[in-house]
Amino acid sequence: MELLRRKISLSLPYAGVFLKRDDNNEADVVTDIEKELYSVGTFVQIHELHDMGDRVRMIVMGHRR
Numbered sequence: 453m454e455l456l457r458r459k460i461s462l463s464l465p466y467a468g469v470f471l472k473r474d475d476n477n478e479a480d481v482v483t484d485i486e487k488e489l490y491s492v493g494t495f496v497q498i499h500e501l502h503d504m505g506d507r508v509r510m511i512v513m514g515h516r517r
Contacts, residue, residue, distance in 0.1 A: 457501070496515065498512050
C-alpha cells in the first residue's frame with residue numbers, strides 16, 4: 453500500500469493487478485505467487501485512490517493483459 457501511495461504522489465499511477473486462484477483466500481499477503489495467483493494479470497492506470505488508513509480503495513482502468 454505504501455508503494456501505491458508513493459506512485460500516486462510521484463504521478464506514476466500504473467500497477468499490475470492479478471486475481472487470486474482461491475476466492476476464499478482473504479489473506480493480505482501472498483506467500484506463494486505460483487500457487488496463489490493466476491499467471492496472467494492486467495496492466496492498469498489508477499484513476500482514484502481512496503486512502504482509508506490500513507486499506508486503500510482504487511478505481512482503475514485496464515490497459516492490457
